[in-house]
Amino acid sequence: MYNEIIDRAMAGIYVHIPFCRSKCYYCGFYSVASFGLKESYIAALCREMELRANYLPERRADTLYFGGGTPSCLSEGEVEVIVGNIREIWDLPDDAECTIEVNPEDVTPDKLACWKNVGFNRLSIGVQSFDDEVLKRINRRHSACQAMEAVEAARKAGFDNVGVDLIIGLPGVGQKDLEREMEIVNQLDISHISVYILSIDSNSVFEKLTQQGKFSPQEDDVLADHYLFVSDYLKSIGFEHYEISNFAKDLKYSRHNTAYWRQQPYLGLGAAAHSFDGESRQWNVAHLKKYIEHLAAGSLDFEREILTDRDKYNEYLMTNLRTMWGIGWRWLSERYPDWWKLSERRLPAYEAEGWMSREGGRIRLTERGWLVSDRIFSELFV
Numbered sequence: 001m002y003n004e005i006i007d008r009a010m011a012g013i014y015v016h017i018p019f020c021r022s023k024c025y026y027c028g029f030y031s032v033a034s035f036g037l038k039e040s041y042i043a044a045l046c047r048e049m050e051l052r053a054n055y056l057p058e059r060r061a062d063t064l065y066f067g068g069g070t071p072s073c074l075s076e077g078e079v080e081v082i083v084g085n086i087r088e089i090w091d092l093p094d095d096a097e098c099t100i101e102v103n104p105e106d107v108t109p110d111k112l113a114c115w116k117n118v119g120f121n122r123l124s125i126g127v128q129s130f131d132d133e134v135l136k137r138i139n140r141r142h143s144a145c146q147a148m149e150a151v152e153a154a155r156k157a158g159f160d161n162v163g164v165d166l167i168i169g170l171p172g173v174g175q176k177d178l179e180r181e182m183e184i185v186n187q188l189d190i191s192h193i194s195v196y197i198l199s200i201d202s203n204s205v206f207e208k209l210t211q212q213g214k215f216s217p218q219e220d221d222v223l224a225d226h227y228l229f230v231s232d233y234l235k236s237i238g239f240e241h242y243e244i245s246n247f248a249k250d251l252k253y254s255r256h257n258t259a260y261w262r263q264q265p266y267l268g269l270g271a272a273a274h275s276f277d278g279e280s281r282q283w284n285v286a287h288l289k290k291y292i293e294h295l296a297a298g299s300l301d302f303e304r305e306i307l308t309d310r311d312k313y314n315e316y317l318m319t320n321l322r323t324m325w326g327i328g329w330r331w332l333s334e335r336y337p338d339w340w341k342l343s344e345r346r347l348p349a350y351e352a353e354g355w356m357s358r359e360g361g362r363i364r365l366t367e368r369g370w371l372v373s374d375r376i377f378s379e380l381f382v
């Protein structure tokens with residue numbers, strides 16, 4: 001199904017909130033475990049908005065996404081200031097998808113009311129695991145019970161688009177534990193689940209422990225079994241596996257992320273945030289103090305890269321093959337005939353392995369194909 005929800009031209013705004021109460025051991029995202037610079041950061045963020053008001057065509061955004069870090073650590077007043085500034089500069093239509101990432105321990109009635117009042121209509125709750133022992137092992141600050149209560153409170157507060165993030169491959173988690181977690185998921189009133197396989201991210205605590213020989217990730221074949229088990233389970237309870245790491249019910253795909261995967265333009269605001277305008281990517285300095293100081297002086301500290309046709313071809317293949325909609329091969333063969341001929345030669349081998357399927361004008365990876373997608377992409381790239 002290639003439906004109109006994901007087929008329209010879109011533009012998105014991402015806001016990075018790089019503050020956390022403590023660092024989770026698996027996390028390599030840019031954030032600091034201190035709130036000392038929060039106030040000056042918000043002032044800098046608002047200055048960046050003024051400087052970059054014209055980055056998106058027509059000053060309009062179809063999606064807004066607060067990510068982090070921990071956006072839910074912002075006070076109600078801070079959220080109102082940031083969203084209020086955004087609305088003054090960009091048109092956010094009534095049907096815009098507005099998402100905020102939240103941690104379970106921050107979900108209070110007052111914050112829920114604030115998020116709803118300023119226009120957030122989608123909550124993404126960072127759960128990671130429904131096992132208290134595992135949560136302690138990865139340095140999360142909440143319990144499984146708090147995560148379940150957060151989902152319930154969000155639904156009661158009127159959010160009808162609530163999702164959770166989970167990680168598979170966490171230390172000590174076996175098949176039985178996973179089955180228990182899936183049973184809990186089945187009881188939750190949620191419409192979206194992101195399931196990531198644990199990776200050893202640079203700058204994470206797990207990376208350091210791995211280098212010291214104190215931590216080793218689970219074996220690849222165990223991870224593959226867990227991934228396929230979770231996918232089968234979630235599909236059996238009504239979720240669509242619409243992207244390598246994402247599942248949705250009732251067509252509630254993440255429109256914001258789907259637009260990224262379809263190479264739609266987006267403006268990233270804040271330290272370490274990335275932006276894309278169709279021709280170039282740019283990324284803000286991943287350093288809180290430098291970000292704030294530059295904006296205080298009226299400029300933005302960032303780097304930029306112009307995409308070549310080769311980059312665009314490779315990115316199109318990679319991002320679209322990660323989704324259940326796959327790639328439109330006729331369009332590719334007309335636009336990039338020589339490169340497509342090179343890529344196409346490899347496809348029969350993937351089909352023979354059960355990693356790829358062709359239907360109508362589209363080519364998709366199967367779930368088994370997604371498990372070996374890094375290899376497939378590296379072979380298909382020109």
Ligand code: SF4
Nearest residue numbers: 020023024027068069
């Ligand atoms: S996972 Fe989220 S809360 Fe944990 S350190 Fe990373 S950004 Fe912060």
